[in-house]
Ligand code: RTP
């Protein structure tokens with residue numbers, strides 16, 4: 001299996017409840033390495049460019065408001081099969097449907113305030129990492 005990189009975001013509900021360390025422990029426990037990490041506060045423009053793919057969705061405006069409501073922690077995760085592995089340990093978008101032991105089952109509040117983002121393909125991971133990090137900030 002190939003070593004991959006994926007973009008992770010610890011969302012406002014996670015930073016507000018001081019869950020960064022607990023979520024990082026799940027990530028590292030699954031064998032993924034955090035090779036870049038920074039805490040930032042997005043403005044509407046940042047969130048709009050990141051979520052441009054969801055612009056037509058009914059939840060888009062709420063999502064932009066939510067993602068700009070408090071600081072977030074952006075991360076690059078590296079490991080074997082990192083994109084699919086992180087999606088697996090995140091759990092389903094709606095925490096009511098998330099499997100036991102997943103980050104969203106453990107920590108998410110609801111379908112919107114669901115604690116984490118993870119890229120959904122290798123191509124999107126490369127694009128999202130490029131939006132959020134300079135190459136010099138990533139130390140593999
Ligand atoms: P993510 O992109 O954050 O990793 O989550 P995902 O792939 O599991 O879900 P996606 O369909 O890409 O939706 C992006 C984020 O939008 C919020 N959402 N709200 N109110 C709603 O029905 C609703 N649906 C989605 C969530 O924060 C979701 O993670």
Ligand code: MG
Nearest residue numbers: 117118119120
């Ligand atoms: Mg998504």
